[in-house]
Amino acid sequence: MSELLTRLVPPAMANARRDAKTYAARMAADPATVPGESFGPADWPHYEEAERKERFGIDDATLAPYLELSNVIERGVFYAAGRLYGICFHERPDLAAHMYAPDVRVWEVRDGEGDDAPVLGLFIGDYYAREGKHGGAWMDSLVEQSHLTGRKPVVINCLNLTKPEAGPTLLSWDNVITAFHEFGHALHGLFADTRWPSASGTNVPRDVVEFPSQVNEKWALHPQVIASYARHVDTGAPLPEGLAERLRSQGAFGQGYATTEYLGAAVLDQAWHTLQPQEVPADVTAVEGFEHTALADVGIDDALVPPRYRSTYFAHVFGGGYGAAYYAYIWSEVMDADTTEWFRTDGEGARDGDLGLNREAGERFRREFLSRGDSRDPLVSYCAYRGRDPRIEPLLRRRGLN
Template sequence: MTKNNKLSLLFAAAALAVLPALAQTPAERSNPLLVPSPLPLQYPQFDQVRDGDFAPALDLGMAQQLQEIEAIAANPAAPSFDNTIVAMERSGRVLARASGLLFSLLGADSNPARQKLQADYAARLAAHRDAVALNPKLYARVDALYQKREQLGLAPDQVRLIERHHRNLVRAGAQLDEAQKTRMRAINAELATVAARFNQNVLAEVNDSALVVDTAAELAGLSDEQIAAAAAAAKARQLDGKYVIALLNTTTQPALAQLENRALRERIYKAASARGSRGNAFDTRALVARTAALRAERARLLGFATHADFVLKDETAKSATAVNTLLRQLAPAAVASARRDGAELQRLIDQEQAAKQQPSFELAAWDWAFYAEKLRAAKYGFDQSQLKPYLELKNVLENGVFYAAGQLYGLKFRQRHDLPVYQADISVYDVFNADGSQLAIFIADMYARPSKRGGAWANAYVAQSALLEQKPVIANHLNIPKPPAGTPTLLTWDEVNTLFHEFGHALHGMFSDVRYPSFAGTSVPRDFVEYPSQVNEMWADWPSVLANYAKHYKTGEAMPRALLDKVLAAQQFNQGYATTEYLSAAVLDQRWHQLGADEVPGADAVMAFEARVLKEEGFDYAPVPPRYRTPYFSHIMGGYAAGYYAYIWSEVLDADTVEWFKAHGGLQRANGDAFRAKLLSQGGSQDAMQLFRNAVGHEPRIEPLLQRRGLVLTPAAKP
């Protein structure tokens, strides 16, 4: 027996040794994480789980799963689908429950105790995953089934499940020699620790970088409600009499579209874009560089030239060449469109300054959103401030998002107030099928808070599985600034679109109808997962849906038809900016992860590398910065590493599917039922691109995307 095998057995034995001791403690007997929640659909017991419950549950969960895996691996019976693959699917329930809840709360409602747990357990959880994935006896059983999978008389989803487990083990390093496995364990442990530090630094830096403003006069352009919210934020920081503008995790900040004070706009932009590279305690450059180097080294261990090659082999894109081709097809047209729009904004600035008899100035990144709103008003006769009174949050959610789901899929929603929540402003809904049967529970967590990470996302607190007899509990998380008490939450159009988008993810999770947990809901390739959610965005401005929710928060009057028509007419407005800021971030992601292990720059060269990439790829247009700069690009330090291109890749499928919906009558139950049955319910149980073909009836076409975004490819760039 090799030294490393001995170490693995010692690790397993040590973990198993905690079982009897833990099982005898009063804390264990009262720990709600160790058994399925007794609440409806196993809804989490947010009011019962204490931070102190996580560590013993994680310890016990890891020990139990190692025991379960060892029993599978050492089974004297010949490998079978049931005694190996199904047993693997059933393993680790306590660990999944405890870690799933912990990491969900770390995103939505972090605190020092949970952050310490994250730091303490990051490397231990990585070692646990390696103890499972690098178990040679387990791999031997799975490989034996994989080699004869077509002769076992199994259903297609069962064959696919064997392939999924085999692929996962190989990609985790199951075929490496012992020395390579040792290095793989070390890399994974360090990556987990670095990722935890990065996430905590980004959250802390967002809070630390909030702008303090001395006078209300500097906030001219903001609404009274926004100014009151800024005053309340300052008071919460014990800065009475001042105003605080909190930052989001994007480069461009919402307030830039409204603030008339150019100097303040510049302060906000520079504070936002400098995050993670200021040389303070929250600087992430060393963490980014180390992560890129470790990922590249791991890819090389597994036989891939780069981390991007490793990731993309398992996506629908299949190769870095395919991704680079798409991004480089779109980039010139997007940047050209942005430059044309920028020239128009510059003319507007020049005219405005001349009218004031003041010197003009060059359009900068902190000016774009402000003057784009002026240009929108001039071109289309409205700006975002005219829309907001018609876009009250609860009305948009219930009479927009839910209404569209009801029309398309027959769903019904009922808010309930008897289930616990981790924050008082969270809403919970039962979701019912058209026949009255319960489909899921939906959690709506809409507001920004200092304890919440940036962005918007969906997650499953309970994933659907027929094998485990589980129905889904799905949450959506946004970061909408919370107004002062007693005032309505009025949304921007982008926030409305995000609400519909994230609910598309929720539908994907709620409609899941698969046997095995590995295939549940959004367990699909990363460059496919955004596709159904982007399709759901189409209903935000669908005339009958918009008319149902776009009603004035005071009077209940519908948005005037003339304003509605202007909104629809302006759909392509500012698309050059939107496409360019996204594509530049996607290109940064690819270039970081297409580096070899010996090519990754050091911490001091991170920003220089970013600047060089943007210049080489044609994105060196200062008024349009990347949506995320490297030091706070949380997507690519997490699950979207070498995968941020997925949004535009998925949008090719999305735009094509929108055309299919329109051609078949739009918001019709027959269309919704077909999309649910052929795609949304299937999770990862079938090939992703086959699901697209099943739903739409043809191969994907890029033309609908180009038309949507108002882009025209040059002849040389056309696919």
């Protein structure tokens, strides 16, 4: 895994340096810049966003009227799942009436169309923030599928959207991607087909668990999917194709910094967890020097791109169960990028240019991977539909690092 991380660093750092020059020039031309002040990491978000808006001409204010919550979930997230896997969703307000909060929704998920289609399980959508609710977004299995117990899955997706005092709930583009992402986890739980609950659904190694969710994100921009859900909240007009194309064209924009800051954190995780006990810094003032050396050794300039998390607040690896496994996200994305390419390639997952949005590809992915959980080695499951081990090249192309 260290080889994967160090292979990604040079092109990611090179892209970050290139972008930094662009943003430094923007900052120098900005009338608000204090004379003599130089571009640094704290300036990156502001000038990257300004560059994004100028280059692609889209922002949340432009997109929001086309991204209403119910449309995104029912005509986007559910629509894509139906096209791929043939499942249907039937809302159950009778069950929702007994839930723990009034805005929580419940759907019965059926494996096919019609009232006689077998029930796969229940899906619960808890989308709004409220007092006492944990922040962020996540999926959980309230009941895990198991042939041993005879139980069917009950899975939940939680977001933390601000509920408007009146009118529709409009989303940012990041919210849309998060909804698709978390439902990828939900599908992993709903499609579980194992004897043991401990091997069911998302009970897989940490470097695999994010893979199905990352794959599911990619359907948000599929031409047929976005045409289904991205409708103006007042007029019902579809999102203009020009805006959809500009969303797609962002591609690898900003990936130099994003990849490098992630890699920096993953490298620190590995560096700490490969120390001998006697090598661990005994003085907190030595931590920053340790970080700098570990990052410099692989080619990361932390003065330009600091790691996503510094050691002193890196909760994932010192208190969150990720110890030595923060690399999991990038390995999951290696599999995701390789699988997305399989879906989109005619003769592999795609049929007649449909970019993989078909039942044949979906059923193969479901049967060989999503349903298996940890009942067999996930790499065996991966090869069963992909025909080979994951390759890194699709990820390099996606992030503009090739």
